[in-house]
Amino acid sequence: MRISLSLTTVLGALAVGAAMPASADSTVIKAAHYLDVRAGRTISPAEILVTDDRIVAVGSHVVAPRGARVVDLGARTLLPGLIDAHVHLFLHPGAEDLQTVQESVPARTILALSAAREDLLAGFTAERDMGTEGAHSADSAVRDAIDRGLYPGPRLRVSGNAIDILGGHEDAIAFNPAAHVASNADYANDAADLVRVMRAQHKEGSDFAKIYETGPDEIRDGDLHTPFQYTAAQLRAAVEEAARLGTVVAVHATGEPGTHYAAEAGVASIDHALQLSDATIALMRQKHIPAVPTLAWYEFFTTHSPTAAENAAATRIYEYKVREFTRQVRAGVPFAVGSDVGPFPHGTQAREFELMVKYGMTPLAVLRADLLEGARLLGWGDSIGQLEPGFYADVIAVDENPLERIETLRHVAFVMKGGVIVKSPATGS
Ligand SMILES: [Zn+2]
Numbered sequence: 076m077r078i079s080l081s082l083t084t085v086l087g088a089l090a091v092g093a094a095m096p097a098s099a100d101s102t103v104i105k106a107a108h109y110l111d112v113r114a115g116r117t118i119s120p121a122e123i124l125v126t127d128d129r130i131v132a133v134g135s136h137v138v139a140p141r142g143a144r145v146v147d148l149g150a151r152t153l154l155p156g157l158i159d160a161h162v163h164l165f166l167h168p169g170a171e172d173l174q175t176v177q178e179s180v181p182a183r184t185i186l187a188l189s190a191a192r193e194d195l196l197a198g199f200t201a202e203r204d205m206g207t208e209g210a211h212s213a214d215s216a217v218r219d220a221i222d223r224g225l226y227p228g229p230r231l232r233v234s235g236n237a238i239d240i241l242g243g244h245e246d247a248i249a250f251n252p253a254a255h256v257a258s259n260a261d262y263a264n265d266a267a268d269l270v271r272v273m274r275a276q277h278k279e280g281s282d283f284a285k286i287y288e289t290g291p292d293e294i295r296d297g298d299l300h301t302p303f304q305y306t307a308a309q310l311r312a313a314v315e316e317a318a319r320l321g322t323v324v325a326v327h328a329t330g331e332p333g334t335h336y337a338a339e340a341g342v343a344s345i346d347h348a349l350q351l352s353d354a355t356i357a358l359m360r361q362k363h364i365p366a367v368p369t370l371a372w373y374e375f376f377t378t379h380s381p382t383a384a385e386n387a388a389a390t391r392i393y394e395y396k397v398r399e400f401t402r403q404v405r406a407g408v409p410f411a412v413g414s415d416v417g418p419f420p421h422g423t424q425a426r427e428f429e430l431m432v433k434y435g436m437t438p439l440a441v442l443r444a445d446l447l448e449g450a451r452l453l454g455w456g457d458s459i460g461q462l463e464p465g466f467y468a469d470v471i472a473v474d475e476n477p478l479e480r481i482e483t484l485r486h487v488a489f490v491m492k493g494g495v496i497v498k499s500p501a502t503g504s
Pocket of ligand 1: 415
């Protein structure tokens with residue numbers, strides 16, 4: 076009994092902003108407009124009826140049960156909670172490659188909980204965590220603690236450690252070999268290894284597998300050069316094992332031929348996607364494999380690398396990235412929105428929306444990529460990403476119409492996740 080009492084106290088302290096609705100309570104959210112992302116328009120005025128954790132009705136006027144609480148957000152626009160399909164809750168700025176060496180997994184787990192809260196308060200109600208980088212399956216514990224209501228955070232899909240080859244992109248290759256610095260990823264050197272590692276990670280709670288397919292990247296003679304790590308046949312074995320487990324494979328894949336191998340194997344997403352050949356683009360369109368551009372990460376390191384020379388190298392890659400992204404948009408590549416936040420500060424990743432618009436997409440296309448494609452990629456296509464009856468009540472409000480001014484997504488005034496208000500303008504939290 077004492078345990079349950081203290082748990083209640085913790086939950087009370089964590090209800091940031093307005094009070095949590097009691098079970099079976101109903102809330103009507105009112106605002107000037109709401110975004111129908113599928114139809115591609117805003118509807119005015121807006122009312123959303125929420126009961127428990129679900130949306131019950133949406134429209135200009137809803138019939139609310141007597142005693143329903145009303146939250147009036149005035150002139151704002153309502154839209155579904157944002158989705159970030161590429162995050163690292165276990166990374167923070169300034170220490171990316173040294174975290175495995177310098178920081179304990181328990182310390183990093185506490186920081187991950189704080190990162191999850193920052194992302195949620197910025198309006199991201201669902202995220203795909205693309206690798207703990209050495210914290211193994213600690214992300215499963217974070218996901219489960221959030222799901223149980225112990226800590227505030229987005230609903231999560233997690234991969235555990237990423238998977239990489241011996242001597243590969245994430246294998247601590249710049250250190251004294253005698254120091255035996257641990258890799259940030261789990262080793263798998265061939266198809267049988269991939270299957271074995273994926274089974275071990277699944278046992279520890281992973282929702283999908285993240286595999287490094289390329290890296291490191293170098294711009295030489297105006298083009299990107301990056302070694303591949305697995306053949307198409309090896310990746311296909313991983314995709315087949317994922318299907319057996321009821322999950323999917325996502326790859327870090329920056330360039331050819333690795334991006335093509337990944338598309339051939341039928342991965343769920345190609346993350347970073349700096350360089351996609353015409354043949355790869357055709358396969359991605361045919362199989363509906365989204366690219367996740369992570370522009371915000373590339374932009375950040377043009378000015379935040381450790382040295383001026385590294386800033387210059389990052390700038391060359393970013394300029395290449397921007398040029399290729401614009402070409403990919405014109406070629407009709409499907410996209411989801413993922414920022415790669417973690418190496419840059421959590422809660423600031425709405426920058427990704429601005430960059431996708433800046434370099435060729437309309438605000439509506441970006442929002443559809445985020446909310447519709449993102450929901451599908453996370454395996455929640457029928458429960459998040461739209462303001463529809465039966466969907467989770469993941470709702471945010473912004474001051475301006477995001478179809479006209481995408482920058483408004485940087486300043487989310489109101490956040491509800493699963494019917495719980497976690498941020499509201501009244502409290503300013
Ligand atoms: Zn990443």
